[in-house]
Amino acid sequence: MARPASLRSAFVAVLALACRHVEPIRDPGFTPQDDEATLWAEAAQIDAKLEERGHVLRDADVESYLDAVASRLLAASGTGAPPVRVRVLLDPYANAFALPNGSVYLHSGLLAPMANEAQLAMVLGHELTHYTARHGLREHRAQKNLQKARDSLAVTFALITAAAAGDPYAAMALSQATNDLAGQVMRIQLSGYSRDLESEADAQSLAMLRAAGYERAQAVAVFELLLADADATERQIPYVYASHPRIQERIESLNELLEDEPPAAPDALRIAEAEFQQRTASVLLADARLELATGARVPAERALERYVRLRPDDAVGVRLLAETYRRAGPERDHVARAARTLEQAALLQPDDAEIQRELGLLYRELDLREHARTSLTRYLTLAPEAADRGIIERYVAELQ
């Protein structure tokens, strides 16, 4: 009785490996297969939830720019796949993912450190490959088949044990133990499998960059940037775009791929730095807010300095930058830098009560009594009903 079950286990395992290959999406009118349609429906639910819960950056200009870059890559690759939808997910950790239905999400923490469109194209090309090559479906089928193999393996061992010991309790316990062992084997296989898919996506992305005329050196540059970012923030994030060893691995494999490629055509040098910076500036502001909320002042400061260079007239960004400088510590240099920056915000929005209040408090910390009194008095004039009026009035009196 045990022998056929063992054979069945082996057969299912072989079947699991054999089912890995599926045809890529090539037709604009592509319709998913039955099990794939279920995955697409689940993906649509995820899309709706992310929108509903406010995790997606609402910025039509950023969205249209990202969609345009994705379309450019898809058109150049000649896959004929239907257009995708690219969105920015408000998350400070570097990551990106593609859902089986063609929804691509880039974390704000991934976009923020990027320098140009060619770098964005590398990441987008990678995610688009997951979609067009139907990696979601392949992984889903592989997992399903391996689950069957795992179940059969556990049952086989349980039956062998039960037969040998004549004890159903022991058989049950050993079946569970074997199941855990099978789970571990499966995880190792899946982890290797996922790496294959990641490498395939990197190789395809490089091909897309070449076809779309982007400078391919940026493919490595983006991972070097992410590596520096991962090291600077010391975050232990298991994401493929945020884990030091995995990024390092990808840099090495990309360098190998680039060595094997023919030299780029003279016109294949699109980097589009200025356009990228301008079109995605709002991502910097959104990401800085998230970074500050998690106490990550340094990446927030970096993002805000870039944002203010791009949008010097946006008082919101200038004010947040001043706040970031102030958070560096109570030392005079930090406070003075915060005050200088906030003065720019006050020039942009002279009637903003909160700016005057903060400016007054900073001057007070710097012992610039006259300036402090002027700003705090102005705050009280602009916000006569302020809840902290009592405290501010006391400060003003002390500054006399």
Next chain:
Amino acid sequence: MRFEKSRARCTLALLFAVFALPARAGDDYDPYRIPREQFRAEVSRVALRPLRLPDGTPDAERVRVELEGLIAAELEKRGYTVVPSQAFADIWRRFATDLGGVYDPISGMPDAQRYVLAQQHTVRQLERTQNVDAVLSASIALDAMPAYIGFWSWEAAGTPIRWQGKDLPSAMNQQPQRVEGPYLRVLIHDNAQVLLYDAQIALAWSRAYVGGGYEEVPATELYGKRERNQETVAKLLGPLVDRKAAAARD
């Protein structure tokens, strides 16, 4: 047959021990909300906020002073400079008065806007006058102790549950269905109110439902054992970056 059954039970027990115990040990709680290195770089001078105790705690002032003292000692042992809770309390009181009171005199609930403002101004003042990097807020609240598979976390309190003079569990039919106790919780926030560290641990068990009724520890005995309080605080702040050791390594 009898031998076979007991062998099967032994196998089950062994498998349970093999699979359940490492799972518990592997689930170590990490109280940090930011990377440890960032914590080490940013926090060296910590202001204590007065410890909050449940209403009606007997001898509350003595308990507060003792536990705050233990917390301060544990921080100092690891190289932090501690600003006693009196500094926070004085500044808070002054700002609360300026704001016209922070708590509703009838319901006792805080006014959200005024509370935040009092907090902001107090921390800012502490930063300005005492160079404080972070504020540690400790509180005690009564809560039920969760059970894991086959384990009760009252072990964390360091004292066995006693029922009719015996330690529990002494038999399968004497398993308490619910155990409650005071939890000591520590939160460390930076000056911008970002949570940096969050940990809590049961100080003792105060009430257990067993044998169809409640077995209770008198409230006066809950916080009386200094050694146990010290051990609890040491466990609570154990994962905190040891600045002295780190400085010696550097």
